[in-house]
Amino acid sequence: MVLKFVYIIIILMIWCMYPLTSAQYENGTITSAQYENKTIASPPGCDSKCGNVSIPFPFGMHDPKCYASNQFEIECRHNNNTSQGHQKPVPHLKYINLEVMYIDIQYGTVGIKNPIFHPGCGKTVTGINLEGSPFVYSQNYNSFVGVGCQNAAIMLSNDTILTACMSVCYEHLEKGNDIDISSCRGSYCCETSLPPYLSAYNISTETVEVKSNIKAECSNYLLIRAEYSNFKYEYDEYNSSYWVPTLGDLKKQKDVPAVLEWEIPIHTPNNSFPEFRTDAYGHGSYNCSYTNVTSSLYPQSGWRCSCSDGFEGNPYIQEGCKLSLDGRKIIIDPTKSYGKVAMIGVFSSIGTIILLFGLWRLRKVVRKKIAKKRKEKFFKQNGGLLLEQRLSTGEVNVDKTKLFSLKELGKATDHFNINRILGKGGQGTVYKGMLVDGKIVAVKKFKVNGNVEEFINEFVILSQINHRNVVKLLGCCLETEIPLLVYEFIPNGNLYEYLHGQNDELPMTWDMRLRIATEVAGALFYLHSAASQPIYHRDVKSTNILLDEKYKAKVADFGASRMVSIEATHLTTAVQGTFGYLDPEYFHTSQLTEKSDVYSFGVVLVELLTGQKPISSVNEQGLQSLASYFLLCMEENRFFDIVDARVMQEVEKEHIIVVANLARRCLQLNGRKRPTMKEVTLELESIQKLENQCNAQEQQEELELAGNEDSQFWAAYSTTSTAGQTSDSKTSTLEIMPILIK
Incomplete structure (x- = not known):
């Protein structure tokens, strides 16, 4: 960080000595005017905001030229806001009639308000239907949640179960207590991941019999919600008031945040884009690639774009990606002299550099102490003391495992990129990674939420197991906010x-x-x-x-x-x-x-x-x-x-x-x-x-039948000499078969 400050000071020093008259990026010269309005979101003449929400193209409002197709049209409505006493404009995705909380063109996501459903016992409710649109519910950002007692929460499509979970209650809550539903583990509420390519669904509940004094409740809640850690908030209104960590909060809400993924369909009616967008100007300012976000049937159902390295802005509009300040090269104009300004710039810069160097030395010492305390805190928080206790009793074989650092695992998983996710479950998320030595591994990031029992339990058990048909534990990382386990990578799924x-x-x-x-x-x-x-x-x-x-x-x-x-x-x-x-x-x-x-x-x-x-x-x-x-x-x-x-x-x-x-x-x-x-x-x-005996016998018979006339004598001789053995083999097989059937 300090080196970055030094670099900025040097740049400012040169800037003071020689005002910027021109700049060059690779083979193109640009002027200061080209740096203005770098973050153009919409075409000229189009509104780029509704309330506090930015509306970047291909989304747009009012005029068809402002959005790619009617599927991306945003309707800016006014909702009553009693707390502020005036009308507040709120964006809605008109094609599917859902309120929009944010639009992200970099990752191809849209935050929406998704309704909470109350189907009642044995009844089925139709959910949001996105079929025919360029939107699907994100499998990586969302989860399916059911709240209730003795209930199985079920998500279906055409009478086929897509996913399900079960919530069980064993005791009544005392008055004044509330249920924590921020991370459901099957008690009072349950949570499970969504299937891929989810565009239409029905949801229902079924009661289950449990040995408990609490009867099944029909007053349940079923919802798709965005995971708190992954949801992107655009403005402060949603930072605290819109997340629902307890049942009491949930009862006050009609909807919760959810995330949709989108793409530009290859064949979109009235699409203002060509079938596949390319950089017609040859500047390499943006990249486009085919995607299959909304369809599992075709490898290329649509496409998305992003600005190239060194550029920023909106890749979906003409000349929307502009050079970033970090990517430019500065050319000094030697025809101008600024000696006085240069002296001031040099001395002020040298003084600043000396001061920063001293602060850097001090900061380095302080950071070491803070890092040590943080490691100790996370070590205790993630069950380090419990693990040490089990180490002392000989339950854990540490010789077989390695202690990984967060830096090492972050580099291996590309900083836990969502594209590296192998799977998600009730215990956490598993990422694919590659260590420095080239070894492919699987890294599990646990959802502990203060309960480290499952994490320590899996570590203790796997450290003792050595079997060719049990996944091998390679190591762990405890000195992080979230505990991590590292396994051998199994390439062909489950x-x-x-x-x-x-x-x-x-x-x-x-x-x-x-x-x-x-x-x-x-x-x-x-x-x-x-x-x-x-x-x-x-x-x-x-x-x-x-x-x-x-x-x-x-x-x-x-x-x-x-x-x-x-x-x-x-x-x-x-x-x-x-x-x-x-x-x-x-x-x-x-x-x-x-x-x-x-x-x-x-x-x-x-x-x-x-x-x-x-x-x-x-x-x-x-x-x-x-x-x-x-x-x-x-x-x-x-x-x-x-x-x-x-x-x-x-x-x-x-x-x-x-x-x-x-x-x-x-x-x-x-x-x-x-x-x-x-x-x-x-x-x-x-x-x-x-089975092997039967297969071998069939292969022998096939070989005998395939013999040519020149080898008939030897084949006959072999058959004669082994006839008794074949008969015995068949007899033994028939004798053993009834025993196994019993």
């Missing part, structure tokens, strides 16, 4: 995305499904039995099963996991898990056992067999669990109606039945009747061996 978004180029074969199931079962068996202390994962689901470069399974996300003593048979905890995978016995008794993970694994196994999602929507029957539907089909002898068509084509029915029976045993309502993960692993490994 099992849920791969299974439910299959493509013909790399389909999920039966062998892959069976191998992934065996690998996950082996990892859970290791956690339950082979680790130094038994570990119950508590959130086994397909989104927490990652796939590496060879599509091998890696179990992840241990924030909800619990370690138990070897002698303990169960652990009594507050119910936590994911709707559709949650063990019913654990849900009703709050007693967590190893069989709870077995049930969740059974749901994953059914997902692999059927290719269906764990929760689906039925038109008039509400939500339907895949586990209960699978058990019903098994009882009614119509299981093959829901098996994935690709599985039916690849493998014989007898082999499918073996795996289906294993899944049914895992989904027993009585946990004692379920197998252990050790038994599940052994059975899946046996099934794999049978």
Whole structure:
């Protein structure tokens, strides 16, 4: 910072000696007039403000020449403002009739007031419809929130569930207390991320049965809101009064801030732009690129522009990007003499530099002390003392982990750029990063909000695990405002995305499904039995099963996991898990056992067999669990109606039945009747061996049939000599099959 001050003083000194007569940037000469009005937002003759909100082109008001198309038209209305006693103009996006809070052309976002919905029990309400417009709800900036007791908040589209979360209440609030909904964790309110490309949706609630004295409440609130840390405020009115951290604040509001992303559609009716904007003047003042913000069907559904480095302004209007002051080169005019002014400039500059140097030395010492105190504060705030306590008891193996600095991780993730986001969940956001040595990593930024239990829990557990099918922890960073964990990077996403978004180029074969199931079962068996202390994962689901470069399974996300003593048979905890995978016995008794993970694994196994999602929507029957539907089909002898068509084509029915029976045993309502993960692993490994024997036998038969006439004698000889072995192999396979079916 001090060096920047010195640089500015030197520039001012030269400016005092020689007034600026001309400046040159690269190969073009500019005059002082070209520096005026650098931040032109709208074409000439167009209003660029409505109230306190700037309206930059392609958005505009009044005249069609002031906006790109009718989809970007802003209507400036007057709302009554009783607090100020006069009419105040407020911008509205006319095409979708929503109030605008800000417009950002650099990041392609619009802040809006989004309504709060009160659907009531079992009813569906239609949300905002953005279809046909160049706008979608931002997945990175928004989240879906449900507030209520014993409710499942559901977002749907065409009777298909897009996302859902569940909020549970165990005790009544005392009078005077309020519910903190700034960060929902499933108690009184819940929060989940939005799906990509969200333009139209319906929302509803369903009641859920919970072992609690509090009954389900129909007076609930469902809303899409912008995350507080990511929302951009344009003026002070929204800085404090518009955010809703508690239920009391929420009851007073009709709407909350949300963020839309936008693009210029490639084919927009009455568009004043050409199909793709280019820098026709060849100055390189702005860049444009194709985007697919609003459509997942096409890689290029629209485009957006930005000013080039060294320029600033609006890239969507002619000559809207102007040279920035930081990017110019100054040319001194030697024909003019300013000796007196030069002397004053030189001495004042030297004195200022000496003063700044002394301040810089002093500031350096002070900053070291402040930085040390800040590190100590964040270390305690992020559970450093709790971690030290566990280190002293030998729970954490620090030899396997590294302590990263915030500077190192900030550089690796491009300062936690939103374009580096790999995924978002209840615990926090995961970013992709590259370390200085070129190693690709995943960095999780936790949402602690004063509760560091999940962060410390995941660090302690992963530091002890060393298994090829469990994601590896590389290190952490505690000396920051938000704690960070660093993992190995798993490149091919999670099992849920791969299974439910299959493509013909790399389909999920039966062998892959069976191998992934065996690998996950082996990892859970290791956690339950082979680790130094038994570990119950508590959130086994397909989104927490990652796939590496060879599509091998890696179990992840241990924030909800619990370690138990070897002698303990169960652990009594507050119910936590994911709707559709949650063990019913654990849900009703709050007693967590190893069989709870077995049930969740059974749901994953059914997902692999059927290719269906764990929760689906039925038109008039509400939500339907895949586990209960699978058990019903098994009882009614119509299981093959829901098996994935690709599985039916690849493998014989007898082999499918073996795996289906294993899944049914895992989904027993009585946990004692379920197998252990050790038994599940052994059975899946046996099934794999049978599959390999069958495949080898088929390949042998194909080779024998493909023999030419010259090798018929040797083929016949080989068949004769091994006939007994083949018969034995078939017999052993048929003998083992009924045992596995049972």
